[in-house]
Amino acid sequence: MFCLTILIHEAGHFFTAKACGIRVDEFAIGMGPRLAHFRKGETEYSLRLLPIGGYCMMPGEDGQDEDGNVCTDPRAFCNKPKWQRFLVLVMGAAMNIVLGLILMGILLGQSSAFNSVMISKFSSHSALQSAGLQVGDSFTEVNGYRVRTDKDLSFALALANPDSVNIQVKRNGKLVTFQNVKLNTVTGSGGKKTTQLDFYVQPIAKTPLSLLQKSCADTISVVRQVWASLAGLVTGRFGLNDMTGPVGLVQVISESASAGLQQSFWAAVENIVYVIMIITVNLGIVNLLPIPALDGGKILFLLIEAVRRKPLNQKYAAMVESAFFALLLGFMAIVAVSDVMRITTGHGIGG
Template sequence: MIVIKVLLIIIAVLLFGLMIFIHEFGHFFTAKLCGIRVNEFSIGMGPTLFHFQRGETKYALRLLPIGGFCAMEGENGDSDDERSFYKKSVWKRMLVVVMGAVMNIVLGLVLMMILLSQESAFNSTTVAAFAKNSAFQAAGLKEGDTFVSVDHYRIYGDRDLSFALATANPSSVDIVVQRDGKEVTLNDVKLNTQTIDGKTIVSLDFYVEPIEKNFGTLLTKTVQDTVSVVRLVWYSLISLITGKFGFNDMAGPVGAADAVGQVITSGLKESFLAGLNNVIYVMMLFTVNLGIFNLIPFPALDGGKLFLFIVEAIRRKPIQEKYVAVVETVGFALLMCLMLIVTYSDILRLVTGKGLGG
């Protein structure tokens, strides 16, 4: 059992490395295609463990597995090389910046397909039957109804439905369904709940119609479920900003490692395959999160650079380098502060059971 758990942890670490690699490779191969000189392509941060030179580029593996980088000539705007980053058109720079996040989401698609390919059929959002004493049925939901929205959260697939119901107020939920070609609204629906490990969760006391599995539905479901995860990440970020989710709902590297350990332990209670699938699922969430988070228009993130390039494209002239440097330096400092606070909260949660948010 211990050997199997260690093996799954090694797989998780390798998948985490793949997640970093695929992000930096997105920047790397796009830069090469755009004719930009890449000085170093590195996986990991800190002291160099291993490196080799191939042509103009140094390839390195570094000690700390917490990130990576693709060092392009003139990224800081201080190069006269015609192949430097800032010598290229703003459209090429935008493409290079955004491709890291795009590759993370592509990896999410691949991992999602691996998980879904093991299913015998897929879940729809159309009600097929109800459990005994169903709160949904008592509220007016009928067989054949297809969910349209839950508390104004649009439902496109079963993952959207599960997430919307899990985050809704169970004492009052507004549900819109499609019935006989018309939209029907069920207001203030009260749902059945149960308490597990001190947490109150909604009981899904209805069943949905299956979707036959074939190559076409597998592709459709893969894209649909990955888009659902992207929407979930954006919704969660907005909820953190607006206060719906608290600081305690955030997790950093320590919290992520703890989550991986928990899903491995949980899955191994069933089988090795269940543990492996749990690891793949968590890594799918992580890579999509990384992709979306990097597109946030915040200084020091890819999204911050993208925003500046969009401004440059609109103005048709670059922003002065001194202003860009100040913004990125301040942004990086704030990002590091946030990372330290979140990591401290993770450690506090492991020790006391509660993070900084209570």
């Protein structure tokens, strides 16, 4: 399934390159030793051992040919207009997000109605009702996190400290804020308190238009969650133990499937499709980060080239990319070790 998201990503690069007249020498899924391959036309298609990425090998990506000389091939990547190179680089991530949108639509299509963010009624002994919220209120913010969909609401409440939450709602066209709301909680087997939702939301009728709108809105919500999670890693809100890689995804998918099987086979399938949707959106967003060795880093170099109006020194650019690629592989190895520790001992490297 992880390879599926890689396939979609690399296909975005591949077909855009072909459309721009750029030669693609190799289309590879996976990294490391080659397991199988075949050639069709000018392109070799490869399946490689490690399912941690893939690539489209195009001549002139570093401005040089195979002999280390300045690449003069008119079909080389470096000799195409900047807007075409930009499209080739960005379309991998774009295709991942498009796949996420399609999968989201498939999942939502199984529902008879959709959730809104407007309160329709409260449970008995509702903490939110006691705090002053009313039927008809629509959530707009939770602890400063903008709420547009029920996924935004669930994400924000899951991250909030249940003992003190700031909630903003829209009531009769006006914004009303409630400070330091204490939510009802349940205590898990590990002693960790989690928020217990004590309200219901107004349903949205399912129509072809509402399905399309909801699919787009929920996909955007997942993109925002990825960005918020990445920001949390930078600020220290999340640690290494909150991350997972391909190894940990095996456990995540297994647990999701098992939870779904307690209801039905199709519930398990839906859970797995949801995990794939999360993976593909994550892959798309992470690849756009301005880090050398990722697509975002190459886009950054391209933007610098456009501002300078001359190519970067490819020798130094290649050195920077190689260094960051080594750091990226090292980081992936650490995450993999943490995943194994979490699966075997219950605790990753981060504790």
